[in-house]
Amino acid sequence: MNKIIFCILFFFLLLVSTPGLSTPALSSSEANAVLKQAMSLHKQAIANEGGWRITGKFMKKAKKLLDKGDRRKALDVAIRAREFAELSIMQADMEKKSWSEPPYLK
Amino acid sequence: MCHHYRLSILLLLFSLLLVNPLLYxxxxxxxxxxxxxxxxxxxxxxxxxxxxxxxxxxxxxxxxxxxxxxFPPYEIAIEEGEELFNKPFGNGKRYADCFDNGGVAIAHTYPRFNAKTGKVQNISAVINECRVANGEKPLRYLKGEIVKLLTYMADTSRGKKIDIQxxxxxxxxxxxxxxxxxxxxxxxxxxxxxxxxxxxxxxxxxxxxxxxxxxxxxxxxxxxxxxxxxxxxxxxxxxxxxxxxxxxxxxxxxxxxxxxxxxxxxxxxxxxxxxxxxxx
Missing domain, CATH: 1.10.760.10 (Cytochrome c-like domain)
Known part of the structure; x- marks a missing residue:
């Protein structure tokens, strides 16, 4: 009886610890959609004179991972790229409104 | 009374703006x-x-x-730039025809504001404008032939004081x-x-x-x-x-x-x- 319980528990743990089995499969379209958003925001940042190089690097990395078929990692990296793009736009907008000479020059 | 006070403050501020250039x-x-x-x-x-x-x-x-x-490493660029600068275009004209003072000792006055276009132009832009006006292809900026031309032109301004208007x-x-x-x-x-x-x-x-x-x-x-x-x-x-x-x-x-x-x-x-x- 104990052996049966042990086997059930063992298989349950195996199931939980295997990412491909425990979480629903990711389609490439999810990572692709985030990547597209990141690209569009990055373009917007560059047009606003505020693009960050790191955004481009992360977008490239996400694309490589997608090509390799590592969708989960690709999604994570694409999300980071989108965050960088959002921050760069925020920086550019803020600077346009409030850039100033340093106080010691005034 | 209060009205006069406000008016006088406004007049004072206005006159300060007019006479004190340090405010701008x-x-x-x-x-x-x-x-x-x-x-x-x-x-x-x-x-x-x-x-x-x-x-x-x-x-x-x-x-x-x-x-x-x-033995400055830019000397070759000066020599090559001078040669390029004096080489006539296909139509016989030269770079010197596009610049005041024949392009000599003017680099210290660039970039300049171009009243025709309403924009700022550096020497590189004038070089390419000159080439296009004389039927030549524009040069790529930042590297190559254009830099040699800039190097020669800058050398003719050596010792002159920067004078941007x-x-x-x-x-x-x-x-x-x-x-x-x-x-x-x-x-x-x-x-x-x-x-x-x-x-x-x-x-x-x-x-x-x-x-x-x-x-x-x-x-x-x-x-x-x-x-x-x-x-x-x-x-x-x-x-x-x-x-x-x-x-x-x-x-x-x-x-x-x-x-x-x-x-x-x-x-x-x-x-x-x-x-x-x-x-x-």
């Missing part, structure tokens, strides 16, 4: 403030000394630089102010503006590099940089700086870049040109 900081007032900052901070250096950049602050590198300057034209002033905006704007993932390195940190080290003062930087451009293994113009250097702070660099010859060059060069008005120069 234009290019002339900026120049006094900017150069004054460095003169006060580095009182042992003259304005002309500032054109020696990092070599004011690092004795070892200064010695190496002086040794390099015995902001004419009495609202468009010129707007271009100057836009250049100021680009200069003082934080950019890149490191959130740095030009002034973070070249004002408050001037004379100090950032990793292995000693930082030069903002005033005096343009005087030695185009410059031979060991990193490039070639002579390059100031806009190539701007791009490098922008990359260093993690920003996607602005496009060479864009309005923003030209206005930045206009503002930044104006800051060194009155300092002798020592271009072409050499830097590590």
């Amino acid at each position: 900081a234009g290019p002339k007032e900026d120049l006094v403030r900017y150069q004054g900052y460095f003169q006060k901070r580095f009182s042992n250096l003259s304005l002309d000394d500032l054109s020696n950049g990092l070599y004011n602050f690092d004795e070892g590198r200064r010695e190496q630089w002086e040794a390099i300057m015995e 902001v004419p009495d034209d609202p468009r010129a002033l707007a271009a100057y102010e836009d250049g100021k905006r680009v200069y003082f704007t934080r950019r890149g993932v490191r959130d740095f503006a030009c002034y973070h390195c070249h004002w408050e940190a001037a004379g100090q080290k950032i990793r292995g590099n000693v930082l030069s003062t903002a005033v005096g930087q343009v005087t030695h451009f185009p410059s031979y940089r060991s990193k490039w293994g070639a002579v390059g113009p100031i806009q190539r250097r701007y791009k490098g700086c922008m990359k260093n702070v993690g920003a996607v660099p602005l496009k060479a010859q864009s309005d923003a870049m030209n206005n930045l060059e206009y503002f930044h060069t104006h800051m060194s008005n009155g300092i002798s040109m020592n271009a072409p120069g050499t830097r590590f």
Whole structure:
């Protein structure tokens, strides 16, 4: 009886610890959609004179991972790229409104 | 009573605005403030000394630089540039026909505001305009033939004092102010503006590099940089700086870049040109 319980528990743990089995499969379209958003925001940042190089690097990395078929990692990296793009736009907008000479020059 | 009081305050403010030019900081007032900052901070250096950049602050590198300057690596570019400058176009005209004073000893007055276009133009832009007007293809900016031409032209201005004019034209002033905006704007993932390195940190080290003062930087451009293994113009250097702070660099010859060059060069008005120069 104990052996049966042990086997059930063992298989349950195996199931939980295997990412491909425990979480629903990711389609490439999810990572692709985030990547597209990141690209569009990055373009917007560059047009606003505020693009960050790191955004481009992360977008490239996400694309490589997608090509390799590592969708989960690709999604994570694409999300980071989108965050960088959002921050760069925020920086550019803020600077346009409030850039100033340093106080010691005034 | 209260009404009169308010009116008199308003009149006082209005008259102050009219008579006190210090309330509006234009290019002339900026120049006094900017150069004054460095003169006060580095009182042992003259304005002309500032054109020696990092070599004011690092004795070892200064010695190496002086040794390099015995046989400057930009000399070939000057010779090749002179040859290119004097070579006639297909229609028989030359570069000299496109510039005042035949293009000799004028580099220290560029970038200039072009009243026809309402925009700032550096020498590279005039070179390409000249080529197109004479049926030649424009050259690519930042590298190659155009840099040799710039090197020769800058050499003919060696020793002349930088003299950037902001004419009495609202468009010129707007271009100057836009250049100021680009200069003082934080950019890149490191959130740095030009002034973070070249004002408050001037004379100090950032990793292995000693930082030069903002005033005096343009005087030695185009410059031979060991990193490039070639002579390059100031806009190539701007791009490098922008990359260093993690920003996607602005496009060479864009309005923003030209206005930045206009503002930044104006800051060194009155300092002798020592271009072409050499830097590590």
